Amino acid sequence: MALVTRNDIDGIAILSLNRPEALNALSPSLFVELQAHVKTLAEQQEEIGCVILRGEGRSFSAGNDLKAMQAGEQAPHPLFQVETVEMIEDLPQPVIAEVQGHCYTGALELVLACDLMICSESAKFADTHGKWALTPLWGMSQRLPRRIGVLNAKEMMFTGRVVGGAEAFEIGLVNKCVADSRLSDEALKLARSIVENSWHTLRADKMLVNKGQDYGLKDGLEFERKNSPGRASGEEERLSGFKKS
Known part of the structure:
Protein backbone atom coordinates (compact mmCIF):
# COMPACT_ATOMS: atom_id res chain seq x y z
CA MET A 1 0.00 0.00 0.00
CA GLU A 196 -7.23 30.20 -12.69
CA ASN A 197 -4.46 32.82 -12.69
CA SER A 198 -1.24 32.95 -14.69
CA TRP A 199 1.03 30.13 -13.56
CA HIS A 200 4.00 32.27 -14.61
CA THR A 201 2.88 34.92 -12.12
CA LEU A 202 2.19 32.34 -9.39
CA ARG A 203 5.71 30.94 -9.64
CA ALA A 204 7.23 34.42 -9.67
CA ASP A 205 5.14 35.61 -6.72
CA LYS A 206 6.10 32.61 -4.61
CA MET A 207 9.79 32.95 -5.38
CA LEU A 208 9.86 36.71 -4.72
CA VAL A 209 7.94 36.49 -1.44
CA ASN A 210 9.81 33.48 -0.08
CA LYS A 211 13.31 34.66 -0.95
CA GLY A 212 12.45 38.24 -0.07
CA GLN A 213 11.98 37.16 3.55
CA ASP A 214 15.75 36.84 3.80
CA TYR A 215 16.15 40.63 3.49
CA GLY A 216 15.20 43.84 5.24
CA LEU A 217 12.82 46.16 3.39
CA LYS A 218 15.34 48.13 1.33
CA ASP A 219 17.35 45.10 0.31
CA GLY A 220 14.12 43.20 -0.35
CA LEU A 221 12.89 45.92 -2.70
CA GLU A 222 16.21 45.76 -4.55
CA PHE A 223 15.94 41.97 -4.73
CA GLU A 224 12.48 42.29 -6.31
CA ARG A 225 13.68 44.81 -8.90
CA LYS A 226 16.60 42.61 -9.89
CA ASN A 227 14.84 39.24 -9.84
CA SER A 228 11.23 39.80 -10.90
CA PRO A 229 10.95 38.01 -14.25
CA GLY A 230 8.45 40.52 -15.63
CA ARG A 231 5.63 39.80 -18.01
CA ALA A 232 5.60 36.38 -19.61
CA SER A 233 6.06 36.08 -23.32
CA GLY A 234 5.20 33.50 -25.93
CA GLU A 235 3.95 30.17 -24.65
CA GLU A 236 4.41 31.25 -21.01
CA GLU A 237 1.95 34.11 -21.45
CA ARG A 238 -1.10 31.89 -21.55
CA LEU A 239 -3.29 31.64 -18.52
CA SER A 240 -4.02 28.21 -17.13
CA GLY A 241 -5.95 26.04 -19.53
CA PHE A 242 -8.23 25.27 -16.62
CA LYS A 243 -9.41 28.89 -16.23
CA LYS A 244 -13.16 29.16 -16.29
CA SER A 245 -14.83 31.59 -18.67
Whole structure:
Protein backbone atom coordinates (compact mmCIF):
# COMPACT_ATOMS: atom_id res chain seq x y z
CA MET A 1 0.00 0.00 0.00
CA ALA A 2 1.28 3.44 -0.93
CA LEU A 3 2.09 5.58 2.09
CA VAL A 4 1.55 8.76 0.03
CA THR A 5 -0.97 8.90 -2.79
CA ARG A 6 -1.45 11.46 -5.56
CA ASN A 7 -4.61 12.51 -7.36
CA ASP A 8 -4.63 15.20 -10.08
CA ILE A 9 -7.68 17.37 -10.77
CA ASP A 10 -7.62 20.13 -13.39
CA GLY A 11 -3.99 21.17 -12.84
CA ILE A 12 -4.10 20.57 -9.07
CA ALA A 13 -2.08 17.76 -7.49
CA ILE A 14 -3.49 16.36 -4.24
CA LEU A 15 -0.92 14.52 -2.12
CA SER A 16 -2.41 12.46 0.71
CA LEU A 17 -0.53 10.94 3.64
CA ASN A 18 -1.95 7.43 3.67
CA ARG A 19 -1.42 5.80 7.07
CA PRO A 20 -4.80 6.52 8.64
CA GLU A 21 -4.56 3.54 10.99
CA ALA A 22 -1.43 5.16 12.50
CA LEU A 23 -2.80 8.73 12.34
CA ASN A 24 -0.44 9.26 9.40
CA ALA A 25 2.64 9.13 11.63
CA LEU A 26 5.68 10.37 9.74
CA SER A 27 7.85 7.29 9.33
CA PRO A 28 11.08 7.37 7.31
CA SER A 29 9.37 5.21 4.67
CA LEU A 30 6.56 7.73 4.31
CA PHE A 31 9.10 10.52 3.83
CA VAL A 32 10.83 8.52 1.07
CA GLU A 33 7.56 8.35 -0.86
CA LEU A 34 6.71 11.98 -0.10
CA GLN A 35 10.05 13.23 -1.39
CA ALA A 36 9.67 11.20 -4.59
CA HIS A 37 6.31 12.89 -5.27
CA VAL A 38 7.74 16.33 -4.51
CA LYS A 39 10.65 15.79 -6.90
CA THR A 40 8.23 14.82 -9.66
CA LEU A 41 6.03 17.87 -9.01
CA ALA A 42 9.03 20.19 -9.22
CA GLU A 43 9.51 19.00 -12.80
CA GLN A 44 5.84 19.45 -13.74
CA GLN A 45 5.50 23.23 -13.66
CA GLU A 46 3.49 23.28 -16.88
CA GLU A 47 1.15 20.44 -15.90
CA ILE A 48 0.54 21.30 -12.23
CA GLY A 49 -0.23 24.82 -11.00
CA CYS A 50 -1.03 24.14 -7.34
CA VAL A 51 -0.53 21.37 -4.77
CA ILE A 52 -2.71 20.31 -1.82
CA LEU A 53 -1.07 18.35 1.01
CA ARG A 54 -3.52 16.45 3.23
CA GLY A 55 -3.93 13.34 5.35
CA GLU A 56 -6.33 10.42 5.01
CA GLY A 57 -8.60 9.59 7.92
CA ARG A 58 -9.36 11.65 10.99
CA SER A 59 -5.95 13.32 11.38
CA PHE A 60 -3.49 15.12 9.17
CA SER A 61 -0.63 13.54 11.13
CA ALA A 62 0.20 12.80 14.75
CA GLY A 63 3.82 13.73 14.00
CA ASN A 64 7.08 11.85 13.86
CA ASP A 65 6.72 8.08 14.13
CA LEU A 66 8.34 7.35 17.49
CA LYS A 67 7.65 3.61 17.13
CA ALA A 68 9.59 3.56 13.87
CA MET A 69 12.43 5.43 15.55
CA GLN A 70 12.48 2.95 18.44
CA ALA A 71 12.43 0.06 15.97
CA GLY A 72 15.53 1.44 14.29
CA GLU A 73 13.90 2.45 10.99
CA GLN A 74 16.13 5.04 9.35
CA ALA A 75 15.84 7.54 6.53
CA PRO A 76 18.34 7.38 3.65
CA HIS A 77 20.50 9.97 5.44
CA PRO A 78 20.23 12.00 8.68
CA LEU A 79 18.90 15.17 7.03
CA PHE A 80 16.50 13.44 4.65
CA GLN A 81 13.33 14.64 6.40
CA VAL A 82 14.40 18.26 6.71
CA GLU A 83 15.55 18.12 3.07
CA THR A 84 12.05 16.95 2.11
CA VAL A 85 10.39 19.73 4.11
CA GLU A 86 12.59 22.31 2.39
CA MET A 87 11.83 20.81 -1.01
CA ILE A 88 8.12 21.34 -0.33
CA GLU A 89 8.79 24.95 0.60
CA ASP A 90 10.89 25.38 -2.55
CA LEU A 91 8.35 23.88 -4.96
CA PRO A 92 7.62 26.42 -7.72
CA GLN A 93 3.88 25.82 -7.32
CA PRO A 94 1.86 27.21 -4.39
CA VAL A 95 1.20 24.51 -1.79
CA ILE A 96 -1.93 24.40 0.41
CA ALA A 97 -1.98 22.36 3.62
CA GLU A 98 -5.38 20.83 4.40
CA VAL A 99 -5.45 19.94 8.09
CA GLN A 100 -7.96 18.03 10.20
CA GLY A 101 -7.45 16.38 13.57
CA HIS A 102 -3.93 16.04 14.94
CA CYS A 103 -1.09 18.10 13.51
CA TYR A 104 1.65 17.65 16.08
CA THR A 105 5.33 18.55 16.13
CA GLY A 106 6.92 17.12 12.96
CA ALA A 107 3.58 17.38 11.19
CA LEU A 108 3.35 21.04 12.24
CA GLU A 109 6.84 21.60 10.87
CA LEU A 110 5.73 19.95 7.64
CA VAL A 111 2.66 22.16 7.11
CA LEU A 112 4.62 25.30 8.03
CA ALA A 113 6.60 24.72 4.84
CA CYS A 114 3.36 25.10 2.85
CA ASP A 115 2.34 28.51 1.50
CA LEU A 116 -1.26 28.47 2.70
CA MET A 117 -3.26 26.43 5.18
CA ILE A 118 -6.93 25.60 5.70
CA CYS A 119 -7.97 23.64 8.77
CA SER A 120 -11.17 22.17 10.11
CA GLU A 121 -12.74 22.84 13.48
CA SER A 122 -11.36 19.52 14.71
CA ALA A 123 -7.75 20.52 13.97
CA LYS A 124 -5.29 20.30 16.87
CA PHE A 125 -1.89 21.93 16.47
CA ALA A 126 0.91 21.43 19.00
CA ASP A 127 4.68 21.38 19.37
CA THR A 128 5.42 18.48 21.71
CA HIS A 129 9.22 18.40 21.39
CA GLY A 130 9.48 19.28 25.08
CA LYS A 131 7.40 16.30 26.17
CA TRP A 132 10.01 13.94 24.70
CA ALA A 133 13.19 15.93 25.48
CA LEU A 134 13.65 16.55 21.75
CA THR A 135 14.62 19.76 19.95
CA PRO A 136 13.48 21.12 16.57
CA LEU A 137 15.34 20.04 13.45
CA TRP A 138 12.76 20.47 10.68
CA GLY A 139 12.29 24.24 10.97
CA MET A 140 9.97 24.86 13.94
CA SER A 141 12.15 27.51 15.56
CA GLN A 142 12.32 29.53 12.36
CA ARG A 143 9.02 29.07 10.53
CA LEU A 144 6.61 29.15 13.48
CA PRO A 145 7.73 32.60 14.75
CA ARG A 146 7.58 33.95 11.21
CA ARG A 147 4.03 32.62 10.85
CA ILE A 148 2.43 33.61 14.17
CA GLY A 149 4.95 35.98 15.79
CA VAL A 150 7.65 35.30 18.35
CA LEU A 151 5.38 35.67 21.40
CA ASN A 152 2.79 33.11 20.25
CA ALA A 153 5.47 30.76 18.92
CA LYS A 154 7.38 30.74 22.19
CA GLU A 155 4.20 29.98 24.12
CA MET A 156 3.36 27.03 21.87
CA MET A 157 6.92 25.72 22.00
CA PHE A 158 7.51 26.24 25.72
CA THR A 159 4.19 24.81 26.92
CA GLY A 160 3.38 22.18 24.28
CA ARG A 161 -0.27 23.17 24.57
CA VAL A 162 -2.81 22.26 21.90
CA VAL A 163 -4.16 25.03 19.68
CA GLY A 164 -7.56 24.27 18.18
CA GLY A 165 -8.73 25.18 14.70
CA ALA A 166 -10.58 28.38 15.66
CA GLU A 167 -7.62 29.70 17.67
CA ALA A 168 -5.23 28.75 14.87
CA PHE A 169 -7.17 31.13 12.64
CA GLU A 170 -7.17 33.86 15.29
CA ILE A 171 -3.39 33.82 15.70
CA GLY A 172 -2.66 33.63 11.97
CA LEU A 173 -1.45 30.05 11.81
CA VAL A 174 -4.05 29.21 9.13
CA ASN A 175 -5.89 31.15 6.44
CA LYS A 176 -9.28 29.74 7.27
CA CYS A 177 -11.03 27.38 9.71
CA VAL A 178 -14.12 25.58 8.41
CA ALA A 179 -16.46 22.78 9.43
CA ASP A 180 -14.95 19.32 9.05
CA SER A 181 -17.52 18.39 6.43
CA ARG A 182 -16.41 21.31 4.23
CA LEU A 183 -12.64 21.01 4.60
CA SER A 184 -11.70 19.22 1.39
CA ASP A 185 -14.18 21.25 -0.67
CA GLU A 186 -12.78 24.51 0.69
CA ALA A 187 -9.18 23.47 0.03
CA LEU A 188 -10.05 22.50 -3.54
CA LYS A 189 -12.00 25.74 -4.00
CA LEU A 190 -8.95 27.75 -2.93
CA ALA A 191 -6.70 25.73 -5.23
CA ARG A 192 -9.04 26.29 -8.17
CA SER A 193 -9.03 30.04 -7.55
CA ILE A 194 -5.22 29.92 -7.68
CA VAL A 195 -4.81 27.90 -10.88
CA GLU A 196 -7.23 30.20 -12.69
CA ASN A 197 -4.46 32.82 -12.69
CA SER A 198 -1.24 32.95 -14.69
CA TRP A 199 1.03 30.13 -13.56
CA HIS A 200 4.00 32.27 -14.61
CA THR A 201 2.88 34.92 -12.12
CA LEU A 202 2.19 32.34 -9.39
CA ARG A 203 5.71 30.94 -9.64
CA ALA A 204 7.23 34.42 -9.67
CA ASP A 205 5.14 35.61 -6.72
CA LYS A 206 6.10 32.61 -4.61
CA MET A 207 9.79 32.95 -5.38
CA LEU A 208 9.86 36.71 -4.72
CA VAL A 209 7.94 36.49 -1.44
CA ASN A 210 9.81 33.48 -0.08
CA LYS A 211 13.31 34.66 -0.95
CA GLY A 212 12.45 38.24 -0.07
CA GLN A 213 11.98 37.16 3.55
CA ASP A 214 15.75 36.84 3.80
CA TYR A 215 16.15 40.63 3.49
CA GLY A 216 15.20 43.84 5.24
CA LEU A 217 12.82 46.16 3.39
CA LYS A 218 15.34 48.13 1.33
CA ASP A 219 17.35 45.10 0.31
CA GLY A 220 14.12 43.20 -0.35
CA LEU A 221 12.89 45.92 -2.70
CA GLU A 222 16.21 45.76 -4.55
CA PHE A 223 15.94 41.97 -4.73
CA GLU A 224 12.48 42.29 -6.31
CA ARG A 225 13.68 44.81 -8.90
CA LYS A 226 16.60 42.61 -9.89
CA ASN A 227 14.84 39.24 -9.84
CA SER A 228 11.23 39.80 -10.90
CA PRO A 229 10.95 38.01 -14.25
CA GLY A 230 8.45 40.52 -15.63
CA ARG A 231 5.63 39.80 -18.01
CA ALA A 232 5.60 36.38 -19.61
CA SER A 233 6.06 36.08 -23.32
CA GLY A 234 5.20 33.50 -25.93
CA GLU A 235 3.95 30.17 -24.65
CA GLU A 236 4.41 31.25 -21.01
CA GLU A 237 1.95 34.11 -21.45
CA ARG A 238 -1.10 31.89 -21.55
CA LEU A 239 -3.29 31.64 -18.52
CA SER A 240 -4.02 28.21 -17.13
CA GLY A 241 -5.95 26.04 -19.53
CA PHE A 242 -8.23 25.27 -16.62
CA LYS A 243 -9.41 28.89 -16.23
CA LYS A 244 -13.16 29.16 -16.29
CA SER A 245 -14.83 31.59 -18.67
